Amino acid sequence: MSPRRGRPHASSQEMLADAACELFLERGYEATSVTEITRRAGVSRSSFFNYFASKSEMLWFVFDARITALEVALRLTNGELGVALREFARGEAPHTLALAITEARTMGVEEELAAGRAARQLRIAAAIEARLRRDGCAALGAEIRAAGYAAALVGTVWRWAALGAGRHRVDELLDEALTVAEGVLAPNC
Structure with missing residues (x-):
């Protein structure tokens, strides 16, 4: 079994915020969707909405x-x-x-x-x-x-x-x- 790479799957506000900031820097705020943020963070959309009502x-x-x-x-x-x-x-x-x-x-x-x-x-x-x-x-x-x-x-x-x-x-x-x-x-x- 090979070691895991990338982000851990534990969901947190900080991890989502970090993923969002990375994407905002790469693509801009308006061009970044919640789906892209959750994909980058390795969590589901429902996990996102457990923590935040919106990306702002x-x-x-x-x-x-x-x-x-x-x-x-x-x-x-x-x-x-x-x-x-x-x-x-x-x-x-x-x-x-x-x-x-x-x-x-x-x-x-x-x-x-x-x-x-x-x-x-x-x-x-x-x-x-x-x-x-x-x-x-x-x-x-x-x-x-x-x-x-x-x-x-x-x-x-x-x-x-x-x-x-x-x-x-x-x-x-x-x-x-x-x-x-x-x-x-x-x-x-």
């Missing part, structure tokens, strides 16, 4: 998990807002997204990244605004501060990717971004 979700799954953790932290923690915001830097690094950011033109994902970034930044801002309102901030002040903090969080990930994701830590860049944001945004609503 493969770019965002780690980032989306970070947003969900942030939403939980904002709901459950009391006290310092910065502590809850720093929850965004915990967990797995969004390497698939970083690759897409740095290779957006080659992959053909520029529009997907722009739309996804805007939608996710709004989701983050809504969660922060709800927390600020719960803490007693007036509506307008909460909305403006939340938008600024959301921009700092999302901008941190874009900056981390641009600097070379493997060479920098997201948490250190986020601390820097939040320090800037806290200096610009009034501490009281």
Whole structure:
């Protein structure tokens, strides 16, 4: 019996995302089908849809998990807002997204990244605004501060990717971004 070559048949989000990124780099985002991704990964289409609703979700799954953790932290923690915001830097690094950011033109994902970034930044801002309102901030002040903090969080990930994701830590860049944001945004609503 000869040794097995190629990818293992174990299915995972990371393996599918890796296969997708390879294909996006080779053929472009629009020209790559889910069938081609599953074929490259060595899994069935149903395995793909167990993990993702669409191919665009493969770019965002780690980032989306970070947003969900942030939403939980904002709901459950009391006290310092910065502590809850720093929850965004915990967990797995969004390497698939970083690759897409740095290779957006080659992959053909520029529009997907722009739309996804805007939608996710709004989701983050809504969660922060709800927390600020719960803490007693007036509506307008909460909305403006939340938008600024959301921009700092999302901008941190874009900056981390641009600097070379493997060479920098997201948490250190986020601390820097939040320090800037806290200096610009009034501490009281």
